[in-house]
Amino acid sequence: MKKIIVLTMLFFIATSSAIAAQESDSFKPKAFAFKRMYFGGGISSNDLIDTVRINGNSVSYDRAQGYQVFVGYDLGMRASNFKLLLEAGYHDSGEFKGKVKATGAKNEERLQGPWAAGVVAYEFVPRFEGFVRAGFSGGDDSGFLMGAGVGFKVIKNLSLRVEAVRRDESSSFQLNAIFHP
DSSP states (O other): OHHHHHHHHHHHHHHHHHHHHSOOGGGSOOOOOGGGEEEEEEEEEEEEOSOEEETTEEEEEOOEEEEEEEEEEEEEEEETTEEEEEEEEEEEEEEEEEEETTTOOEEEEEEEEEEEEEEEEEEEETTEEEEEEEEEEOGGGOEEEEEEEEEEEEETTEEEEEEEEEOSSEEEEEEEEEEOO
16 A cells, blocks of 8 residues: 555656646646536445454455545646646445354445545547546545546536545545536
C-alpha cells in the first residue's frame, strides 16, 4: 500500500511539474463558472481489503454492490492535454455479507461516507481521456483514497467512466455516468 501511495504522489508531482513548466495563460486559474461543473453517479463492485476478525476468528466476506454520487468542477487550468479537476461525493459500498470461519455465524458490514479528491486528467484524443485521483474519504472507510481510470464522451453532455478506487479498508471497481450541463 505504501508503494502505491508513493507512486501516486510521484505521478502527481511529475504531472504538476510538467504542467507548470508550460508557460501559458491557460494554466492560470479562471473565475468560477457554472458551465465547468458536472454531476455524476454510478454503480460499484466492492471488496474488503483486510481480513476482518470477530473475537479472534477471521470472517470471509463476499463482494458487495454499491453506488456513488458526486459533483465535480473543472478548474479551467489547461496545459498540453492535461486538465485539473476537483470532485466531492458520497460512496456506499453496499452490504458485505460474511461468515465467521470458525463458527459459521453470519455477519454484515457496510462502508459509507463522503469523499473529496483532486483529479489530473489527460486527453488522449478529443473524446477519450485517462485520469488519476488522490484525496480523502470520510465516514466508515476514512483515510487516503486513490484511483485511476478512463473516460469516454458519448455525446456533448454525457460521459462514461470506468475506474478503480482504493480506500483504506476497501477497493472498488466503478462504472459512472457524468452529466455536463
